[in-house]
Amino acid sequence: MAIGSALSVGLLGLRPFVIQTQAFVSPGLPHFSIVGLPDTALSEARERVKSACQAAGFRWPETRVTVNMSPASMPKRGASHDLAIAASVLSAAGAIPHDALADTIVLGEVNLDGTVLPIHGLLPIMLHARERGVRQLIVPQANEDEAGLIEGLDVVCVRHVGEMIELMGGKASYDQSSKSCVSGRSEAGTFVSPPMGDMSEVVGQRMTKWALQVAAAGGHHLLMTGPPGSGKTMLASRMPGIMCPLSSDEQLEVASIRSLCGTLPQYGITDVPPFEAPHHTSSTAALVGGGSGLASPGAITRSHHGVLFMDEAPEFSTRTLQTLREPLESGYVALSRSKGSTYYPARFQLVMAANPCPCGFAYGTGERCVCKEKDRIRYFSRLSGPILDRIDIQVEVPPVERIGTGTPQGEQSSRDMRRSVILARTAARERFARFGWSCNAQASGEWLHKHTSDKAIALVNRALESQRLSLRGADRALRLAWTLSDLAGRVSPGYEEMNQGIMLRTRVS
CATH class of the missing domain: 3.30.230.10 (Ribosomal Protein S5; domain 2)
Structure with a gap:
């Protein structure tokens, strides 16, 4: 035999x-x-x-x-x-x-x-x-x-x-x-990371840049609403440049996903967080993963440890948007197909951008808007309450009223913003070292509540009583307050940080 x-x-x-x-x-x-x-x-x-x-x-x-x-x-x-x-x-x-x-x-x-x-x-x-x-x-x-x-x-x-x-x-x-050459012990390969835009190239929008910095520092999800041409897409595409560099383990996780998808030769092993921007016509399978037999990774897995940017978010189908709810909470996606179930990591930061209405001009006095009221309601209703409740930061992006000549002066660079983010993340990582949490978005709500001052908690309770916040929204506002405290170099959040955290949660109605 x-x-x-x-x-x-x-x-x-x-x-x-x-x-x-x-x-x-x-x-x-x-x-x-x-x-x-x-x-x-x-x-x-x-x-x-x-x-x-x-x-x-x-x-x-x-x-x-x-x-x-x-x-x-x-x-x-x-x-x-x-x-x-x-x-x-x-x-x-x-x-x-x-x-x-x-x-x-x-x-x-x-x-x-x-x-x-x-x-x-x-x-x-x-x-x-x-x-x-x-x-x-x-x-x-x-x-x-x-x-x-x-x-x-x-x-x-x-x-x-x-x-x-x-x-x-x-x-x-x-x-x-x-015939090829035989190599013994492998040496590390080298790849060139794709060029990335700088935040200093975006004119104005200092409030939105600050919100992006807070999101990067604490691992928070973010929604930007504003008229066309206000810079939402430019800002979102530059977010990986202000985020913390990936750790060695995170780099290997991201590279493994790219290897499975066949895109690793474009990136190699890099410390730059991934950025995925699916089109608003993408199917549910394209977003979460799919295929016959055993499911393949989708956009949420390819953005693991990075940013998933959904431009024109209300234009995505309602079913597609609803599939984000569980991955946003659990950090992974489970897909069952005819030949078995697969589990893919999906711990990403969600960044959404939306116009205020279908025509995009329902801002300020709204004189240029040609949409009917029912169309406005239907347009934004696709971002359901459960989805919006999971978005930590919700900001309005106003139109830019004037631009200067030559190189923008006084605009904060991505390098400067990233330096602040790294300091804030380092403080959070040291604080949560014995728990294994790397940022405030991953921390236990019980721990954060226990170590927050009574004065700051009282402010959250008033927001709950007035129904400005849901219970989940209060938890997210608490996390934002801790991130703002880290950015300010403080040990724990006070009244001012909590007030700003609630403001970042309730800016969009």
């Missing part, structure tokens, strides 16, 4: 699991089967692997070939296991030594001519391999930059199945003009 084996790694969402691929070459009529809950793309590997191995000079067995992928109860998907299937068959047939792939993870899609194609999700797989103590990996040459992002692994990059056969001690016959 000839059995060959190789290791691969599958992904359920962002959760990796090791797959042992075993090939059994047995007597019988020529037949090639793959078992172990493969999806359609993986089942089609039969034709790809057979042709690729023959292109490398291997004579395919004219007998029965069975490939099992265990654990058999876990669904396997995608073509990233092609190379592991080929390696197990080659090992079973004696083309490579049986122990050559011991403790080695093999990843890659193969083409009919034997070339190895790149895969998505390599970064979380490599992190999982390092955690399990597996140091040897064979990956596609096209994933070389991504493979170099994680240190401490022995990574071999290949372009052709024949190259893998030779590396494992076998003999192959193929076109070696594209």
Whole structure:
């Protein structure tokens, strides 16, 4: 009995699991089967692997070939296991030594001519391999930059199945003009972050900039309402530039999501928070994630540890907006599909922008507005009470009445604002160090209430009694007060900070 084996790694969402691929070459009529809950793309590997191995000079067995992928109860998907299937068959047939792939993870899609194609999700797989103590990996040459992002692994990059056969001690016959270089211990890759605008480029809007700074310092959600052309989109797009740099763990989380989505080569591992701005015609699946079989990440997952900007928020469908309610509270999204459930992280800062009415001119005296009253009500009613209650900061963005000439003078830069945000976040992180909270938005409401002065709490209670705030709104105002206290360099919020926190909560009616 000839059995060959190789290791691969599958992904359920962002959760990796090791797959042992075993090939059994047995007597019988020529037949090639793959078992172990493969999806359609993986089942089609039969034709790809057979042709690729023959292109490398291997004579395919004219007998029965069975490939099992265990654990058999876990669904396997995608073509990233092609190379592991080929390696197990080659090992079973004696083309490579049986122990050559011991403790080695093999990843890659193969083409009919034997070339190895790149895969998505390599970064979380490599992190999982390092955690399990597996140091040897064979990956596609096209994933070389991504493979170099994680240190401490022995990574071999290949372009052709024949190259893998030779590396494992076998003999192959193929076109070696594209033979790759073998790298030992991987070195960190380098990428260039995309350019980002500066807050000093936005004329005026000092109140809104201050609100954005408060949001960045405390991890608060924000809604801006104002007429077209007042600078809402410009301000939101510059928010990542004033946020705290991502920690090492957060960088790897964000990079793993981008690797799964296939966008990591555009960013690499960077400390700049991600920024996602889905169009208002986006479907619910595009926002929260979807797809057949197992769900893929949506915009809220791609904005994990960053900003999700929803421009023209009332133009999003009501159903799409309502799906934000649970992720805003829990920090993750659970998606159930026919082949299983996936959990994706979704701890993002929501920034919304909206016009005051469909035509956009219902501000000031409202003389230019041509909307009917029922249209105005219908327009803003899509932002339901439960959604607005979860938005910590709600500010109006007035039109800019005059601009200067030349370079704007006296405008605060993103660097200066970021410095204040970092100081405020550092104070909060030190205060909550033993609890594991990194900002006021994550802190326990009970703890914040217990350590807030009676005078400040009395102000919140008056707002509750007058129904200016709901109970959730009072909790959010309390968190805002602590953030304002951190920005001011104070130990705890007083009457003034609490008053400003309530004002930031109730500016939009």
